[in-house]
Amino acid sequence: MSDHFIVSASPHVRQNTSIQKVMFGVVIALVPAVVGSVYFYGLRALLLILLSCLAALVTEGVIQRLRGVPVTMGDGSALVTGILLAFNIPPGVPWWMPVVGSVFAIAIGKQVFGGVGYNPLNPALLGRAFLLASWPVQMTTAWLPSHGGTLSGLTLKGVDVVTQATPLAVMRKVTEIIGDPNSTTHQIVQAREVLADLGSSESIANLFTGAVGGCIGETSAILLLIGAAYLMYKHYIEWRIPSTYILTVVILMWVFGGPSGLFTGNALFHFLAGGLILGAFYMATDMVTSPVSPRGMIIFGVGCGVLTSVIRLIGGYPEGVSYSILLMNVATPLIDRHTRPKKFGEVKKSG
Amino acid sequence: MKVGDEVKVGTVIGEAAGFVSVPVHASISGRVTAVGRFPHPLGGEHQAIVIEGDGEDSWDESVVPRDNVDSLGSRELIDIIRDAGIVGLGGAAFPTHVKLSPPDSKPIDTVILNGAECEPWLTADHRLMLERPADVMRGFHLIMRALGCERGFVGIESNKLDAVQAMKAAIPADSGIRVVALQVKYPQGAEKQLIDSILRRKVPAGGLPMDVGVVVQNVGTALAVYEACHEGTPLVRRVVTVTGNPVGSPSNFRPRIGTMVASLVEQAGGLSDDVSKVISGGPMMGMAQFTLDVPVIKGMSGVLFLGPGEIDTRPPDPCIRCGHCVHSCPMKLLPTTIEKYVMVEAIDKAVEIGLNDCIECGSCAYVCPSRRRLVHQFKYGKYLAAELRKKAAERSEKEKAS
Numbered sequence: 001m002s003d004h005f006i007v008s009a010s011p012h013v014r015q016n017t018s019i020q021k022v023m024f025g026v027v028i029a030l031v032p033a034v035v036g037s038v039y040f041y042g043l044r045a046l047l048l049i050l051l052s053c054l055a056a057l058v059t060e061g062v063i064q065r066l067r068g069v070p071v072t073m074g075d076g077s078a079l080v081t082g083i084l085l086a087f088n089i090p091p092g093v094p095w096w097m098p099v100v101g102s103v104f105a106i107a108i109g110k111q112v113f114g115g116v117g118y119n120p121l122n123p124a125l126l127g128r129a130f131l132l133a134s135w136p137v138q139m140t141t142a143w144l145p146s147h148g149g150t151l152s153g154l155t156l157k158g159v160d161v162v163t164q165a166t167p168l169a170v171m172r173k174v175t176e177i178i179g180d181p182n183s184t185t186h187q188i189v190q191a192r193e194v195l196a197d198l199g200s201s202e203s204i205a206n207l208f209t210g211a212v213g214g215c216i217g218e219t220s221a222i223l224l225l226i227g228a229a230y231l232m233y234k235h236y237i238e239w240r241i242p243s244t245y246i247l248t249v250v251i252l253m254w255v256f257g258g259p260s261g262l263f264t265g266n267a268l269f270h271f272l273a274g275g276l277i278l279g280a281f282y283m284a285t286d287m288v289t290s291p292v293s294p295r296g297m298i299i300f301g302v303g304c305g306v307l308t309s310v311i312r313l314i315g316g317y318p319e320g321v322s323y324s325i326l327l328m329n330v331a332t333p334l335i336d337r338h339t340r341p342k343k344f345g346e347v348k349k350s351g
Numbered sequence: 352m353k354v355g356d357e358v359k360v361g362t363v364i365g366e367a368a369g370f371v372s373v374p375v376h377a378s379i380s381g382r383v384t385a386v387g388r389f390p391h392p393l394g395g396e397h398q399a400i401v402i403e404g405d406g407e408d409s410w411d412e413s414v415v416p417r418d419n420v421d422s423l424g425s426r427e428l429i430d431i432i433r434d435a436g437i438v439g440l441g442g443a444a445f446p447t448h449v450k451l452s453p454p455d456s457k458p459i460d461t462v463i464l465n466g467a468e469c470e471p472w473l474t475a476d477h478r479l480m481l482e483r484p485a486d487v488m489r490g491f492h493l494i495m496r497a498l499g500c501e502r503g504f505v506g507i508e509s510n511k512l513d514a515v516q517a518m519k520a521a522i523p524a525d526s527g528i529r530v531v532a533l534q535v536k537y538p539q540g541a542e543k544q545l546i547d548s549i550l551r552r553k554v555p556a557g558g559l560p561m562d563v564g565v566v567v568q569n570v571g572t573a574l575a576v577y578e579a580c581h582e583g584t585p586l587v588r589r590v591v592t593v594t595g596n597p598v599g600s601p602s603n604f605r606p607r608i609g610t611m612v613a614s615l616v617e618q619a620g621g622l623s624d625d626v627s628k629v630i631s632g633g634p635m636m637g638m639a640q641f642t643l644d645v646p647v648i649k650g651m652s653g654v655l656f657l658g659p660g661e662i663d664t665r666p667p668d669p670c671i672r673c674g675h676c677v678h679s680c681p682m683k684l685l686p687t688t689i690e691k692y693v694m695v696e697a698i699d700k701a702v703e704i705g706l707n708d709c710i711e712c713g714s715c716a717y718v719c720p721s722r723r724r725l726v727h728q729f730k731y732g733k734y735l736a737a738e739l740r741k742k743a744a745e746r747s748e749k750e751k752a753s
Contacts, residue, residue, distance in 0.1 A: 006639065008727070012637065019720050288671050292674035344556065
C-alpha cells in the first residue's frame with residue numbers, strides 16, 4: 001500500500017467533464033454547418049474556415065508561449081473562435097482576411113485579458129467587428145451566390161430593384177421603397193412584387209436550407225438548429241438566452257418591421273434570414289461573456305433581441321446580430337450583479 | 352482519567368463541558384494506558400484516552416435496562432439522551448438533547464427521520480433500516496415524545512424501496528408517523544432540502560429547522576435513542592460503512608466508538624495495494640485522511656477508499672463562467688462569484704451573497720468543467736469570516752471595557 005494518501009477538500013469525485021469537452025462539443029455542433037457552407041459556397045469556404053482556425057490556434061499558442069503560461073491551444077476554445085469568425089465573414093473575401101480577423105480575435109479579444117475565461121467580449125465577434133470597420137467594402141459586398149439557390153434568395157427574374165445583396169438587405173431596401181413617399185408607382189409595384197417573393201414558400205424554404213447568400217456559416221437554419229439541439233441535449237447551452245433573443249426579434253420585427261404599418265412584418269423571414277440563429281445559439285450563449293444567473297440570461301437575451309431589431313429597423317446595417325451581442329457582452333457584469341438569484345430561504349427585506 | 356484506571360463499557364471518561372456537549376463513555380472494558388493527543392479524523396490531533404481492552408466486555412453498573420419507558424416524560428427522556436452521550440449520527444454530530452430542547456418561542460409541529468442517505472457509496476443507514484426497522488421506529492417515536500410532537504415523517508430516497516417497505520411495516524399503531532419515498536436527488540438528505548421536499552417549507556437563510564417548526568434526526572440517532580432509553584446503554588457503537596474498490600470485501604460494521612480505522616479495514620478483508628485516498632464519510636462531503644490510525648468517532652458514517660483511477664488530481668483551469676455551478680447549487684447561490692470574492696479575500700462581499708449559506712454539499716465542484724476548488728475556497732472563506740467576526744467581537748469588548 002502507498003505510504004501517502006492524497007489529502008484535499010471535498011468533494012472527492014468529479015463529473016467527467018472539462019473545458020476541452022465542452023469546447024469540442026461546440027465544434028461537433030458546428031460540423032453540419034461547416035459541411036453545409038462547403039456545399040453552398042464551394043471549397044473556398046472550407047479554405048477560409050481552415051485558415052481562420054489555423055490563425056487562431058497559432059496566435060493562441062505563440063502568445064501563450066510569449067506570456068510564459070501553459071500552452072492550451074488544444075482545449076478547443078481557439079478552434080471554436082476560428083470557426084465562428086469564419087462563419088461571420090462573406091465567402092468572397094480575400095484569403096488573408098479571416099487570418100487577420102482571427103489573429104485580432106485571439107490576440108486582442110482574448111489573450112490581452114488573460115486567455116480563456118477572462119475575455120469580456122466574444123472574441124470571434126470582436127474579430128468580425130474589427131474586419132467590418134477596417135474593410136467595410138469587402139465585408140459587406142463580397143457575397144457569393146449559393147449553390148442550388150441565388151444570392152438574394154429571390155426567385156423572380158428581371159427585377160432590378162436590388163442586385164448583389166443578401167435577403168436581409170433586399171428586405172430592407174424594398175421596405176424603404178414602399179415606405180418612401182418619393183418612390184414612383186412603378187418602383188412601389190416592383191418592390192411589392194419582391195416583397196411577396198421574399199415571403200413566398202420557395203424563398204422561405206431556401207432560407208431554411210441555407211441556399212441563399214450570406215456569411216459563410218450563417219445561412220442554413222436547419223443545419224445550425226441541428227447543432228443547437230445537440231448542444232442543448234449535452235447541456236452545454238441552455239434555453240434562456242437563445243429563446244428570449246429570437247422571440248424578442250421575431251415579435252419586434254413582426255410589429256415594427258412591415259412596410260405597411262404595424263403588425264405587418266414577416267416574423268418567419270426575420271427568424272431565418274441573416275445571422276440570428278447563428279448568433280442566438282452559438283455566440284450569445286458564449287459562456288464566458290454571458291450572464292450566469294438565470295434571470296440575467298433572460299435580460300441578456302431580450303437585450304440582444306431589442307438591439308438587433310433596432311439595428312435592423314433604423315441602424316446603418318441591414319444586420320445587427322454581432323454588434324448587439326457585443327454590446328450586451330459589455331453589460332454582462334452589470335446584469336450579473338443585479339440579478340443575483342434569491343438564496344434558498346432568503347426572506348425579502350421589508351423596506 | 353489517568354493511566355492505570357480501570358474502566359468498563361459505559362463508564363463516563365469525559366464529562367460534558369457545557370449545554371452543547373455530551374459526555375464520552377468508555378466503549379470497551381479495560382485499563383487506561385495513555386491520555387494524550389492523537390490524530391483525529393476531522394484533522395489535526397485531539398485529546399484522547401487509550402484503553403487497553405481486557406477482553407471481558409463487562410458493562411458498567413450504571414447500564415441497566417428500563418421497563419418504565421412508556422411512563423417517562425419529555426424532560427426525563429431528554430436527560431437520558433444527554434447522559435447517554437447521543438449526538439446526531441448523520442455526520443454533523445450535533446448533540447441530540449440540544450435539538451430536542453427548542454426554546455418556547457419555536458414550537459415544533461413535525462419531526463423528520465432522515466433515512467435519505469444521499470451520498471453515494473454509503474449504506475450504513477440503509478442497512479440499519481433493513482435490519483433494525485422496529486427499534487429505529489421506536490427510537491423515532493421516543494424522539495417525537497420528547498418533543499411533544501404528534502406528527503412524524505420518515506424520508507427515504509426511492510432507490511431504497513426495500514427500506515421504505517421495512518420502515519412502513521414497523522410503524523407503531525396510532526403513531527402519526529408516515530414513511531415517504533423521496534426523489535433520488537443529491538443532496539436529498541441535507542436537512543433544509545429534506546424539509547423542503549417533505550413539507551414544502553423553506554428554512555430561512557441563516558436559520559435552523561426549528562424556525563419552521565421542524566426537527567430532523569438521523570435513523571442511526573433514533574436507534575441510539577431507543578437503546579439508551581430501553582436498554583440503558585450509552586452511545587458506544589455506531590454503524591460504519593467500509594467501502595471502495597480497493598477494499599477486499601466492502602461491508603457495514605457496528606464497531607465500538609474508538610475502534611481504529613486500520614482494524615476495521617482488516618475486518619473488511621484488507622486493502623489492495625493501490626489506495627490514493629481515504630475518506631471519512633462519503634465522496635461528496637467526507638474528510639480526507641492522512642493515516643489509518645484514527646479512531647471511529649460518533650459522526651463517522653463510513654470510510655471510503657479510492658484508487659488512483661478514481662480521483663482527479665489535474666490542476667484547475669480558469670473559470671469559463673459556464674454557470675453549471677449556479678444551476679447545480681441546492682441553496683441557489685452563485686458559487687463562481689463567491690469563489691472569486693474569497694480568492695481576493697473580499698470576505699464581507701462573499702458573506703453578503705451567501706458564503707455562510709453554503710452547505711458544502713460539493714455539487715458545484717462536482718459539475719465544474721474547470722475543476723475549480725470551489726468547496727475548498729468556501730471552507731477557507733468561512734474560516735476567514737469566523738476570524739473576522741471574532742476580531743470584531745473582541746474589539747467591541749475592548750471598547751466596552753475602556
